[in-house]
Amino acid sequence: KAGVTQTPRYLIKTRGQQVTLSCSPISGHRSVSWYQQTPGQGLQFLFEYFSETQRNKGNFPGRFSGRQFSNSRSEMNVSTLELGDSALYLCASSRNRDRAGELFFGEGSRLTVL
Amino acid sequence: KQEVTQIPAALSVPEGENLVLNCSFTDSAIYNLQWFRQDPGKGLTSLLLIQSSQREQTSGRLNASLDKSSGRSTLYIAASQPGDSATYLCAVRPQSTDKLIFGTGTRLQVFP
Numbered sequence: 363k364a365g366v367t368q369t370p371r372y373l374i375k376t377r378g379q380q381v382t383l384s385c386s387p388i389s390g391h392r393s394v395s396w397y398q399q400t401p402g403q404g405l406q407f408l409f410e411y412f413s414e415t416q417r418n419k420g421n422f423p424g425r426f427s428g429r430q431f432s433n434s435r436s437e438m439n440v441s442t443l444e445l446g447d448s449a450l451y452l453c454a455s456s457r458n459r460d461r462a463g464e465l466f467f468g469e470g471s472r473l474t475v476l
Numbered sequence: 477k478q479e480v481t482q483i484p485a486a487l488s489v490p491e492g493e494n495l496v497l498n499c500s501f502t503d504s505a506i507y508n509l510q511w512f513r514q515d516p517g518k519g520l521t522s523l524l525l526i527q528s529s530q531r532e533q534t535s536g537r538l539n540a541s542l543d544k545s546s547g548r549s550t551l552y553i554a555a556s557q558p559g560d561s562a563t564y565l566c567a568v569r570p571q572s573t574d575k576l577i578f579g580t581g582t583r584l585q586v587f588p
Contacts, residue, residue, distance in 0.1 A: 367521075368519075373525060395576070397576075397578075404578055404579075404580055404581070405565070405567075405578035407575045407576055407577075410575075418573075418574055418575055450517075452519055452520065454520075464510065464522055464525045465510065465522065466522060467492075467512070467519040467520040467521070467522070468519050469518055469519040470518070470519045472517070476535070
């Protein structure tokens with residue numbers, strides 16, 4: 363059974379550009395959540411999607427957005443990139459929007475902003 | 477506001493030792509607590525999930541306990557091996573916000 367797949371794994375952008383990251387959840391999983399990991403702030407929750415609807419959102423500026431498609435795949439977008447957006451972006455999936463459900467993470471997309 | 481703390485921040489032990497990693501959280505109203513390991517530059521691997529109604533979970537050499545009243549969880553690793561070297565993270569899902577909150581992690585090194 364394939365795990366959570368994130369693409370691309372690595373990417374380099376310059377300030378002011380925008381980036382789109384993709385996440386394919388485990389087959390049968392309908393909930394997808396995104397996290398940002400930096401050395402200074404650790405792991406922080408970005409947003410959660412279930413059945414194509416954003417169900418929860420972290421404390422990030424509006425430059426960070428996302429969406430979920432009918433096949434449960436999700437994308438997140440960061441516009442007008444800043445140096446501080448350099449981070450490992452992790453996606454996790456769970457079977458339902460069960461608050462007690464176990465989360466499974468992908469390998470992440472490492473974004474470097476120059 | 478829920479805060480999650482992990483002690484120690486780093487740990488270096490010889491192979492074969494039994495280890496205890498600690499996770500503390502300030503708000504006991506949680507849905508569950510999950511332990512993960514992260515290898516350098518990699519994603520998170522789920523180790524154990526403890527529901528709020530449970531006291532402990534076991535998987536192989538790993539045992540995690542949960543004491544909601546004191547806001548603590550411990551991850552016990554028996555007979556540590558060099559392959560256990562990684563960063564261990566705990567995360568709680570508070571009932572107030574339903575947003576997963578991660579601890580700062582414990583970096584473990586097990587040397588032969």
